[in-house]
Amino acid sequence: MTAPVTPPTGTREHPGARGPRAPLDAAAFRARFPVLREQVHLAGCSLGPRSADLDAALTCMLADMAAHGAPWQRFEERIAEARRLFAAFVGAREDQIAIVPDASTGAFQVASTMDWGARRRIVSTMAEFPSISHVWLAQRPEAEVGHVAADAGVDEYAASIDRTTGLVSVPLVDYRAGRRLPVEDIVAVARAAAPGCSSTPTRQVPADRSTCRPWTATSSSWAR
Numbered sequence: 001m002t003a004p005v006t007p008p009t010g011t012r013e014h015p016g017a018r019g020p021r022a023p024l025d026a027a028a029f030r031a032r033f034p035v036l037r038e039q040v041h042l043a044g045c046s047l048g049p050r051s052a053d054l055d056a057a058l059t060c061m062l063a064d065m066a067a068h069g070a071p072w073q074r075f076e077e078r079i080a081e082a083r084r085l086f087a088a089f090v091g092a093r094e095d096q097i098a099i100v101p102d103a104s105t106g107a108f109q110v111a112s113t114m115d116w117g118a119r120r121r122i123v124s125t126m127a128e129f130p131s132i133s134h135v136w137l138a139q140r141p142e143a144e145v146g147h148v149a150a151d152a153g154v155d156e157y158a159a160s161i162d163r164t165t166g167l168v169s170v171p172l173v174d175y176r177a178g179r180r181l182p183v184e185d186i187v188a189v190a191r192a193a194a195p196g197c198s199s200t201p202t203r204q205v206p207a208d209r210s211t212c213r214p215w216t217a218t219s220s221s222w223a224r
């Protein structure tokens, strides 16, 4: 048995869960990432700086494993809590949230539910993150994949989407240029040109502000 761990933030049951709070300003947000006091974090590719909340959660997980061996029940409780908090954060219902290892796996889960028989066209963009792009490309030959230019506007999406389109994939942010894409306008165009098609933006679009379904987000690669 090990002594209970007191994490630096939150509670032992829900590390990082701090309940209702005022919006953080930039300085307060940066303070959640202790490493940024010493270093400039430039490795944005799939590995963000660790937050104090992440460290606390990992410390608790190791303590649980040391004390209980295989504490699956506790793990399940943590996952349920993460789902509840994330649903509240993005304005979704808990049963709309699936927790998967990363956004790329989420994209694969989306692809695996699609029937490319009737609507075999996937419209993506050269601004798509490569690991997401490869999920779409792996659907060939059952699906065909078209790419609009990285800086394409809504009109170019409209020209590429037709009634054979089953999926439109749009990143909220171009990972190379840091430019935000007009996701909501593209979704509107997709819905008009291909009623019923899925549009899968990746990144932070609060579910209540978006008509996108499904939507994948990742927490491993960005400071948040």
Ligand SMILES: Cc1ncc(COP(=O)(O)O)c(C=O)c1O
Residues within 6 Å of the ligand: 044, 045, 046, 101, 102, 103, 104, 105, 129, 131, 132, 171, 172, 173, 174, 175, 202, 203, 217, 218, 219, 220, 221
């Ligand atoms: C814009 C964008 N989409 C998707 C991904 C892939 O996310 P994950 O590593 O969670 O699969 C990344 C990763 O950095 C990204 O920057």
